[in-house]
Amino acid sequence: MAIDDKTYDELREIAARYPQGRSGLLPMLHLVQSVEGKVTPEGIQVCAEILDISPAEVSGVATFYTMYKRRPVGDYHVGVCTNTLCAVMGGDLIFERLKEHLEVGNDETTPDGKVSLEHIECNAACDYAPVMMVNWEFMDNQTPESAVRLVDDLRAGNEVHSTRGPRLCTWREAERVLAGFPDDLADEGPSAGKASLAGVEIARTMGWTAPAGEASAPTGSTADTKVGAAEQADTARAESETKAEAGQAEEGKS
């Protein structure tokens, strides 16, 4: 595939989002990957042209970041977290099992081009360990068996959903979103997974809350002057102290 006029315009559009165009380079490279399936020499050339920097500079940036690929990845790029916590909780065994099952090594793609495999670093989901990612969507709480089922489903073209997100799109579609061209999937999936809610659920059961603060003045009726605001704040503060005292008394009773 080649960089056509539409892509060229979109690349310029990305650069135009920033006070200085060069800031757009990372999202621009995401878009190149979305169109070309990897960072190609042509993609590098076009980015350099648009930003008026040398291809060597673009190349130097592209090679610095792990999400940019010089070789094509699968439609579904599978990451297994093998940073310490996930590794210990089972990530190492999952990664070994997948390498065997898919008959690929780290950073390799199955011959049908469907699935590529990579071990990844902590993906900020340690409370869901062991964690996998598919096209940078969360696949939480995996086991070797669930991981094998997952990649089999992906290869068979079955519909697969993220455990905390939407139906999986392809890697190229994902790269387009990262370039700043949203799809319409933001409203899919839950607001949070179970572990994210561990504390809130306990607080609800126990009736625990943050202290009551100043009564939040409804929009529009906020004080117009600083003095007014201060007066309002002071009353509210006094009120909240009263409430806090009342709360303490309550606690004393229980």
Added chain:
Amino acid sequence: MTDMLTPVLTANWGTDRSWTLEAYEAQGGYAALAKALKMKQDDVITAVKDSGLRGRGGAGFPTGLKWSFIPQDNPKPKYLVVNADESEPGTCKDIPLMMASPHTLVEGVIISSYAIRANHAFIYVRGEVLHVVRRLQAAVREAYAAGHLGKNIHGSGYDLDLVIHAGAGAYICGEETALLDSLEGRRGQPRLRPPFPAVAGLYASPTVINNVESIASVPSIIDKGADWFASMGTEKSKGYVIYSLSGHVKKPGQYEAPLGITLRELISLGGGMRQGHELKFWTPGGSSTPLLTAEHLDMPLDYEAVGAAGSMLGTRALQIFDETTCVVRAVLRWTEFYKHESCGKCTPCREGTWWLAQVLTRLEKGQGTEEDLDVLLDQCENILGRAFCALGDGATSPISSSIQHFRDEYLAHLTHGGCPFDPMTSTVFAQEGALA
């Protein structure tokens, strides 16, 4: 007495369509913005100063003070950059926050930008979290449509543009000056300081960089007051924070509490350690903070107490490991991570992390000698304080602390001729099997 848990940022995470503007406003969202826009900018800064809010990204620098360093007589544009790179191993609070309630962050960005007189703000989010990027993009779109962003916000005369910027995979880009280089479209390598970003940051202009949780805390401070915020926490560590519990506990997850709660309390809230096992070691604030042991269970988790115990509160990423975990394996894996993520700019870190991994690998295989432990400590000493940025220092933390607490376990690898642990026993599936 405040309650044991005090959900503020996490309070709405489980609610229906919590990520939408409609749901956020229904529970009082954007009221703080209305209030802030009627305040003088300096009064917003004062409120944040008075609250005692300290940066939640690891270093704990007072947020209001940082904002006050922005030279307002500097004619250049001012910028706010939110550090949403969350990549420190163990840290997993900003990502669920942005997934469940992106508007909390967006509202915080608008108020904070207003305070420092920035008309351009950026959220630099790590690229490997697609759905979070989507939710942020959608929230920004909604905020523009509602007039919370754009020109003349709610008739205040204040303009703000906010760009969601996805990174591309590099732990070092969480370091604030490397983040700025990355945001300028370069390799993410740290910059020499001074000048500090407050004076010469993005495009050599005055810039504030704050963590997601720091900025997300701002609306509550404006809404409920600095005193309210400061009424939680300990003497020098004010307010509520999110503690992230992971590993060998019954209920891993996010627990929002006043600063100063103890690990014993957090673990017991979560139903204890997993069945039949006991705490062996833990990180208080990610892998770059020295390991602690069961000896530290009753230490208040605030900046001062953890510091006094020889570690750091960091990001409150509590990674919990029980006695089935080999500490040498754990430390080697972290060391490989630092080696891989070293940006290569300075020799102590680039070469040092390579050597550390070499020696540790040898020890883990049971092929080293006892002298290797001194070699390791020596290497750590040569990196600590000599590296260009805190990544290098962080790389030494797990090593020196583990040798301090678990020297015998290193030696056991030598006498055993390899790792004496069965890696299966530490996994979650081993546990499931045992219970079945």
